[in-house]
Amino acid sequence: MSSTPHxxxxxxxxxxxxxxxxxxxxxxxxxxxxxxxxxxxxxEDLYMASENQLCHIIGNYDDDDDDDDDTLILDSISKLxxxxxNLWWDAFATEFFEDDATLTxxxxxxxxxxxxxIGRTLIPRYFSTVFEGGVTDLYYILKHSKESYHNxxxxxxxxxxxxxxxxxxxxFTKVCTEGRLILEFTFDDLMRIKTWHFTIRQxxxxxxxxxxxxxxxxxxxxxxxxxxxxxxGLTNFTLNYLRLCVILExxxxxxxxxxxxxxxxxxxxxxxxxxxxxxxxxxxxEPTRQPTTKRRKRKNSTSSTSNSSAGNNAxxxxxxxxxxxxxxxxxxxxxxxGAIPNCSxxxxxxxxxxxxxxVTPSGQFKExx
Numbered sequence: 001m002s003s004t005p006h007x008x009x010x011x012x013x014x015x016x017x018x019x020x021x022x023x024x025x026x027x028x029x030x031x032x033x034x035x036x037x038x039x040x041x042x043x044e045d046l047y048m049a050s051e052n053q054l055c056h057i058i059g060n061y062d063d064d065d066d067d068d069d070d071t072l073i074l075d076s077i078s079k080l081x082x083x084x085x086n087l088w089w090d091a092f093a094t095e096f097f098e099d100d101a102t103l104t105x106x107x108x109x110x111x112x113x114x115x116x117x118i119g120r121t122l123i124p125r126y127f128s129t130v131f132e133g134g135v136t137d138l139y140y141i142l143k144h145s146k147e148s149y150h151n152x153x154x155x156x157x158x159x160x161x162x163x164x165x166x167x168x169x170x171x172f173t174k175v176c177t178e179g180r181l182i183l184e185f186t187f188d189d190l191m192r193i194k195t196w197h198f199t200i201r202q203x204x205x206x207x208x209x210x211x212x213x214x215x216x217x218x219x220x221x222x223x224x225x226x227x228x229x230x231x232x233g234l235t236n237f238t239l240n241y242l243r244l245c246v247i248l249e250x251x252x253x254x255x256x257x258x259x260x261x262x263x264x265x266x267x268x269x270x271x272x273x274x275x276x277x278x279x280x281x282x283x284x285x286e287p288t289r290q291p292t293t294k295r296r297k298r299k300n301s302t303s304s305t306s307n308s309s310a311g312n313n314a315x316x317x318x319x320x321x322x323x324x325x326x327x328x329x330x331x332x333x334x335x336x337x338g339a340i341p342n343c344s345x346x347x348x349x350x351x352x353x354x355x356x357x358x359v360t361p362s363g364q365f366k367e368x369x
Contacts, residue, residue, distance in 0.1 A: 028156045028185050029142055031193075035096050036139040042088065042131075089124035097123055098192045105242065107179075107200035107232040116242040121252055126241065130165065133235025137166035142181065149187070153194060156183040161198070167229060174206040177233025203233035 097103075097120060104117045118126060130138055145158035161181035167173040179200040185191050207225055215221035231239060257268045 028147060028154055028183065028191065029145060031096070031185065031191055032140055032142060032183075038092060038095070039127075039138050042092075085128065086124075089128050092127065093120070093124040096193055097196075098186060098194045101192070101194050101196070104195070104197040105200070105234075106197070107234070109231060114242075116245060118242075118245045118249060119252060122245055122248060126238070126245075129237045129241045130235065133237035134167050134169040134229075135165045135235065136168045137164075139164055140181070152187050154185040154187050154191070156181075156185065158182075163198070163233065165233070170229060171225065172208065172211065173229055175203060175230055175233050176206065177203040200232050200234075203230065205229065 099120055101120045101123065102117055103123050103126060104115065106113070106115045108114065127138075141162040141164060142156075142158045143160040143162075145156050145161075148155045148157070158181045161179055163177040163179075165175045165177070167175060177200055179198055179202075181199075182195070182197040183193055184195040186194055205228055212222070212225065215225070229235075234242075253272055254265065254268045257263060257271065258265065261268075263271070
């Protein structure tokens with residue numbers, strides 16, 4: 001009994017070695033899970049970075065008891081914390097958002113519906129203001145989300161999205177902001193967010209019962225606990241920043257030009273206005289048309305057949321006429337009139353291509369059509 005040849009790349013599922021699965025694209029919801037983990041580890045990352053740089057700062061100063069050195073150390077620590085925080089948020093936005101990403105928030109306040117859209121440059125500061133308003137923890141929960149795949153993007157539509165924030169001040173409160181979240185990811189290895197649109201429908205502020213029991217006999221504290229600490233789930237820091245973004249977003253072009261070319265604000269404004277005027281005045285460029293290649297028309301077989309048959313008939317007719325003209329004399333035709341066929345490409349008076357020349361009895365030529 002002959003056995004089949006052994007495949008060196010085959011691995012039995014019951015053996016100790018298993019084949020590696022084919023790599024697959026990361027699911028969009030898993031990217032939100034990674035973003036939540038990054039937000040939760042923010043405090044630890046900042047602590048590790050600050051500790052390393054703090055040792056370096058303190059080592060640059062003498063050990064003498066000098067008030068000036070203490071003041072410089074405190075200033076350096078404060079600046080270090082701000083720089084580390086800004087760098088961390090920039091790295092966070094670079095990891096999860098595209099370079100041309102946009103973030104949109106829609107909600108309804110007491111004075112009417114609001115809609116704010118910010119660009120990629122202002123996104124890091126938006127997340128930073130959430131924590132500056134007293135939030136200690138932030139994460140998103142997606143339930144029953146729908147995914148749709150396109151050529152270059154993946155769209156995630158979650159109608160039951162909850163943004164959960166833990167507030168440490170002015171009191172310990174858990175805020176659940178519910179709404180619809182629509183995300184558009186790029187369909188590549190990085191799978192970063194291109195558009196973020198969160199529509200807030202309602203929110204709930206949850207206070208632990210233990211705190212209520214502690215202050216059950218204090219009406220002032222109970223009255224303070226009954227008041228909301230957010231507006232539609234957003235802190236006052238975040239709302240003020242979104243209002244400021246209405247002014248900052250159109251000025252991004254001026255800021256980038258000032259940073260790149262080191263121009264004064266007035267010169268930046270003049271240059272931007274002049275370029276916009278040029279784009280408005282200049283006519284739109286016409287798309288270049290590709291030259292069409294001319295194709296030679298092929299003759300139909302029927303026409304070629306008819307032409308060949310017509311040519312054969314003409315040749316046979318011509319040969320017959322030649323033999324007839326050779327055998328018969330001019331006097332055997334109609335007396336006094338002889339016709340000589342003469343076909344020309346030049347049309348006659350009536351548009352005919354063929355005409356004949358007649359010989360009169362007097363010996364003169366006369367055209368007949």
